[in-house]
Amino acid sequence: MSDSSTPAVDEQAPTRTRDSMPRATTWNRLGEIPHLGLIIALVLLAVVGLVTVPGTFATASNLVSVLSLAATIGVITVGATFVIIGGGIDLSVGAVMALASVWATTLATQSFGPFVMIICALLVGTGAGLVNGLLISYGRMVPFIATLAMLVAARGLAQRMSDRKTQLIQQGNQVIVDMSTTRVLGLPVLVYIFAVVVVLGWLLLNRTTFGRRTYAVGGNPEAARLAGIDVRRHTVLLYALSGLCCGIAAVLIMARTTTGSSTHGDLYELDAIAAVIIGGTLLTGGRGTIVGSILGLLIFTVITNLFILNGLNTADQLIAKGLIIVVAVLLQRRSLTSRT
Amino acid sequence: MPKSSPDSASLLTMRGIVKQFPGVRALDGVDLDVRAGEVHCLLGQNGAGKSTLIKVLAGVHQPDEGAVVFGGRQVRLTSPTAAIRLGISTIYQELDLVDGLSVAENVYLGHEPARLGFVSQSQVNRATRELLAGLGHGEIRPTTEVGRLSPAAKQVVSMARALSYDTRLIVMDEPSAALAHDEVANLFRIIRELTAQGVAVIYISHRLEEIREIGDRVTVLKDGRTVAVGLSAKDTPTSQVVSLMTGRNVEHVFPPRPRPGSHDGRPEVLRVEGLSVPGRVSDVSLTVRAGEIVGLAGLVGAGRSEIVEAIYGARRASGRVVLNGTPVRGGNPSRAVRAGMGLAPEERKAQGLLLDQSVMRNISLSSLDRYARFGWIDRDQEASEARRQIEELGIRPPHLDRPIKNLSGGNQQKAVLARWLINGRRLLLLDEPTRGVDVGARAELYAVIRKLADEGIGVLLVSSEVPEVLGLADRVLVVREGRVIHESDARDLDEHHVLDMIMEGMPA
Numbered sequence: 001m002s003d004s005s006t007p008a009v010d011e012q013a014p015t016r017t018r019d020s021m022p023r024a025t026t027w028n029r030l031g032e033i034p035h036l037g038l039i040i041a042l043v044l045l046a047v048v049g050l051v052t053v054p055g056t057f058a059t060a061s062n063l064v065s066v067l068s069l070a071a072t073i074g075v076i077t078v079g080a081t082f083v084i085i086g087g088g089i090d091l092s093v094g095a096v097m098a099l100a101s102v103w104a105t106t107l108a109t110q111s112f113g114p115f116v117m118i119i120c121a122l123l124v125g126t127g128a129g130l131v132n133g134l135l136i137s138y139g140r141m142v143p144f145i146a147t148l149a150m151l152v153a154a155r156g157l158a159q160r161m162s163d164r165k166t167q168l169i170q171q172g173n174q175v176i177v178d179m180s181t182t183r184v185l186g187l188p189v190l191v192y193i194f195a196v197v198v199v200l201g202w203l204l205l206n207r208t209t210f211g212r213r214t215y216a217v218g219g220n221p222e223a224a225r226l227a228g229i230d231v232r233r234h235t236v237l238l239y240a241l242s243g244l245c246c247g248i249a250a251v252l253i254m255a256r257t258t259t260g261s262s263t264h265g266d267l268y269e270l271d272a273i274a275a276v277i278i279g280g281t282l283l284t285g286g287r288g289t290i291v292g293s294i295l296g297l298l299i300f301t302v303i304t305n306l307f308i309l310n311g312l313n314t315a316d317q318l319i320a321k322g323l324i325i326v327v328a329v330l331l332q333r334r335s336l337t338s339r340t
Numbered sequence: 341m342p343k344s345s346p347d348s349a350s351l352l353t354m355r356g357i358v359k360q361f362p363g364v365r366a367l368d369g370v371d372l373d374v375r376a377g378e379v380h381c382l383l384g385q386n387g388a389g390k391s392t393l394i395k396v397l398a399g400v401h402q403p404d405e406g407a408v409v410f411g412g413r414q415v416r417l418t419s420p421t422a423a424i425r426l427g428i429s430t431i432y433q434e435l436d437l438v439d440g441l442s443v444a445e446n447v448y449l450g451h452e453p454a455r456l457g458f459v460s461q462s463q464v465n466r467a468t469r470e471l472l473a474g475l476g477h478g479e480i481r482p483t484t485e486v487g488r489l490s491p492a493a494k495q496v497v498s499m500a501r502a503l504s505y506d507t508r509l510i511v512m513d514e515p516s517a518a519l520a521h522d523e524v525a526n527l528f529r530i531i532r533e534l535t536a537q538g539v540a541v542i543y544i545s546h547r548l549e550e551i552r553e554i555g556d557r558v559t560v561l562k563d564g565r566t567v568a569v570g571l572s573a574k575d576t577p578t579s580q581v582v583s584l585m586t587g588r589n590v591e592h593v594f595p596p597r598p599r600p601g602s603h604d605g606r607p608e609v610l611r612v613e614g615l616s617v618p619g620r621v622s623d624v625s626l627t628v629r630a631g632e633i634v635g636l637a638g639l640v641g642a643g644r645s646e647i648v649e650a651i652y653g654a655r656r657a658s659g660r661v662v663l664n665g666t667p668v669r670g671g672n673p674s675r676a677v678r679a680g681m682g683l684a685p686e687e688r689k690a691q692g693l694l695l696d697q698s699v700m701r702n703i704s705l706s707s708l709d710r711y712a713r714f715g716w717i718d719r720d721q722e723a724s725e726a727r728r729q730i731e732e733l734g735i736r737p738p739h740l741d742r743p744i745k746n747l748s749g750g751n752q753q754k755a756v757l758a759r760w761l762i763n764g765r766r767l768l769l770l771d772e773p774t775r776g777v778d779v780g781a782r783a784e785l786y787a788v789i790r791k792l793a794d795e796g797i798g799v800l801l802v803s804s805e806v807p808e809v810l811g812l813a814d815r816v817l818v819v820r821e822g823r824v825i826h827e828s829d830a831r832d833l834d835e836h837h838v839l840d841m842i843m844e845g846m847p848a
Contacts, residue, residue, distance in 0.1 A: 208715040209708040216705055219694045226654060226685050226692070227705045227759065228677025286696055 037331055038279065038295040045302045053309040060186060062305065067187065068180065070301040071194035072097075072252045073271050074294060078201040079245030080272040081293040085205070086238045087218035087285030088143040092132060092150035093246050094268030098261065099158040100124040100250035105167040105260030114175040121254070122247035128154055129243015133236030147239075151269065158262035167260040179255035190252045197248060202290045214238065219286025274321070275300055278328040299324065350409070351376040351540045352397075352428075352509060357406035359392055366392040367403065368564035374509065379531060379541045381551045381573055384561035384585055384778075390544055391433075393561070394511045397542075398430040399423035411508070427508035431498045431515060433776070439487030444468035446486050447501045471500040474533075476526050490641055492523045499530065510534065511542045516550060517775060520639040520804070521839070528554050546778060547805075548578055560584045585778070593783040594811035595790035598631070600829055603814065606630040607664070609766045609798035612651060615659035620646040621822045624659075628767060628798035633789065635801045635813030635830065638842050643822035644802045645686050648769045651800070652676045652683045664766050677706060682760030684753070686771040686802075692756045693744055700726040700740040702755050707762045729758040733788055750781025757788060768792060771802045786812055806835045806842075818842055 049057035056062055076093045083090045103109065104121040128150060135146040169176055179189045205211035216224040217234050225231045253264050278296030281288025300321060307317040352374040359367040367389045374380045384390050395401045397408075399417040408415055410426055417423045423430075437446050444465045452459045453467065468482040477496045480489070486497060495515060502510050516524045531541055531554055545551060551558065555573030559566060560581065568584050610628040615621060621643045628634045636644045650657035653670045661668045663679045673683070685691035694702055703726045704711070711722040723740060730738050733754040735747070744755060753773060760768055770789065774782045789812065793799050803809050809816055810830050818826040818841045826841055 207717055207719075209712045209717060210715055212701065212705070212708055212717065215697065215701075216694055219696055220690075222691050223685075223693055224705070226652070226673055226683055228674045229705070230672065230674040286694070 067191045075249040077272045079242035085288040086214045090242045091147040094265035095151045095154035096128040096246040097250045097265040099154040101260035102158040102162045114173045121250040125243045125247025129240040133239030137232040137235045349375045353409040371566045377538045378556040381555040381558045388561040389564040429502040429507045430511040433513040444482035509540045603629045603632040611662040613660040617657045633799040633813045635809035635816045637809045638819035680766035683769045684756045695745040750777040767798045
């Protein structure tokens with residue numbers, strides 16, 4: 001009865017010898033390289049830059065400005081990656097960053113010096129994240145709603161504290177501004193801070209129990225709970241971590257703009273979430289990488305840079321970003337289905 | 341129909357179906373022949389290709405080779421819609437209902453009777469009520485939200501959905517797995533009515549006695565190939581069927597038990613007093629001694645899983661749970677795990693596994709702290725521990741990095757057990773550990789469970805299959821309507837007696 005299929009089996013037999021890699025063509029092996037698509041996209045963008053604005057794109061000063069721009073949202077993106085892999089979403093990041101920058105630059109805080117200002121920004125960010133986490137875990141609120149409420153409220157609190165005025169960093173606290181002006185090996189200190197956050201984030205996600213549990217909680221919360229993981233506590237920690245990243249980002253934006261302001265970080269939540277999604281992290285949780293998110297963010301930042309250098313409309317820039325999100329997700333869906 | 345299949349009564353003929361996935365040839369030349377009006381049983385171990393075959397039939401997977409003839413014409417099942425349009429509907433093992441929609445909305449999902457795009461809700465509800473009444477379940481209201489229904493009722497809704505199409509062939513993948521005893525009888529009644537109208541049924545089950553009762557003919561699959569076609573379901577000896585499936589003669593080999601009374605002197609690892617879950621469990625008290633396997637027998641819905649989950653802290657309950665002499669505060673499984681419990685939950689995929697992740701990561705999930713210093717995982721130690729656990733349970737293939745979703749059901753279950761093969765486990769709670777696991781792998785699981793008990797762990801076992809409880813456990817508690825109605829040594833009970841008690845509530 002199965003005689004009819006025997007020849008077909010023989011045909012296929014050689015490809016079956018290596019159990020884990022059927023039909024291991026060069027093309028398939030290329031697909032094994034992580035983030036290949038993102039790297040290609042980044043290279044293509046660089047080529048576009050070299051062709052359209054050859055005089056300005058590949059200069060040191062432009063590279064520095066791209067990285068400085070990426071640093072602030074980049075730090076937020078690291079936190080957002082954790083939250084999204086853990087099955088949540090944090091819409092409040094931009095507003096929390098603004099609140100932290102305002103709180104750290106009030107006259108009262110500034111009177112204690114730069115060190116206290118930094119601690120203040122980190123505490124405000126972490127505190128706001130903690131509130132998010134508690135509302136979601138123990139108040140059983142949907143993450144989208146809880147962090148949307150935080151977005152609105154934090155923005156409002158920042159406006160009230162600053163009286164809608166931009167707060168300048170005072171002469172005595174220039175140490176903070178120095179982070180963007182002092183250069184080491186040609187790069188501003190804040191770029192190094194960004195790099196350190198990325199490395200620490202990668203280690204936390206890939207080498208620690210916290211990271212493992214993040215994947216478990218996002219991938220199957222019920223299984224994680226029954227395996228003995230305290231899912232609620234872990235969820236609180238995830239949002240607190242996201243808040244901490246917002247606090248760090250607040251310090252960076254204070255350094256870059258020399259101000260604290262309630263208008264800082266408008267729509268950063270969208271950029272951060274988009275970067276995470278383009279980087280291949282599932283919005284449903286359980287799967288994703290830090291490296292992907294950072295590549296996604298760099299793609300976004302380079303596009304912005306290209307549009308500015310070419311003197312194009314910011315409206316067109318938004319349209320292009322929207323298209324990129326759609327294309328990236330479509331491509332990922334394709335590679336996912338072809339693999340299963 | 342001049343060029344119809346050789347057997348003129350055939351409704352469906354599949355010839356030489358091949359389906360290749362990366363790394364595995366799931367179907368390697370399958371033949372299947374189903375006549376109109378028959379119940380055709382598909383038998384085979386987990387991983388034999390049954391699920392892939394029915395997904396080909398349902399239009400979910402496209403075969404790489406082979407031909408499908410349906411109703412005398414060669415057909416291509418390019419999508420689930422194409423299959424449904426031909427008259428092939430499928431009831432999956434993992435029910436694919438939308439919890440947030442009503443019963444009626446689920447039944448007519450995707451093919452709502454509509455006029456000019458407007459759905460007449462009353463018409464949908466009426467049609468659903470008729471379908472449910474025809475299935476003998478008029479008590480399920482079309483407007484109820486599906487998420488509120490019991491697993492058995494969901495099964496009925498799935499059935500109603502299959503029947504809502506103009507269907508000529510219904511594929512049922514382990515329809516009885518979630519059903520209690522009397523529900524199975526009702527299922528069989530429905531199947532008989534369908535076949536009387538000329539509808540063909542492909543019936544997949546691991547329970548041989550069911551196949552004897554309802555089946556007409558049997559096709560046996562092994563390693564992606566058809567090894568026997570058209571066996572008589574009634575007359576083929578069990579030993580022959582099992583040996584076709586496994587290549588060996590195994591049927592429910594239970595490991596030897598220690599002598600009666602040999603646990604009497606051992607310490608109690610678990611003492612439960614007055615455990616109650618409102619509406620589900622009332623005033624249950626029980627003990628498990630070190631090295632002892634205690635079985636909870638009862639119908640699905642009798643409260644067995646609720647008892648286990650309440651002990652584990654996964655469900656709000658009142659009462660006292662004492663583990664190794666220390667009371668365990670409820671409300672959070674992580675406390676139970678720290679105290680020394682482990683659970684293999686009822687729904688392996690939904691509650692037990694991280695399907696996207698590797699075998700190792702699934703195994704080490706509960707013991708990460710042991711390999712970590714200040715949260716930093718020692719990956720070498722993690723891997724070597726996982727390797728030991730894999731070897732101890734004989735998980736196949738023994739690869740750490742393979743995604744767990746690529747393993748067979750039996751090996752997935754072993755991985756869930758392996759998670760708890762760590763120092764300091766006092767008590768294992770096993771909820772339906774052999775559901776969806778084939779005969780050969782079951783014997784291995786039984787041996788593993790007994791071995792764990794012999795090492796001094798207490799085991800509380802829940803199973804819907806009475807022979808399993810009687811064969812494996814040392815002591816049996818019979819649960820009915822949330823209460824323990826009988827307790828005795830497993831050797832003093834027979835299947836008939838236990839069935840009487842769980843169904844009729846007759847005390848011993």
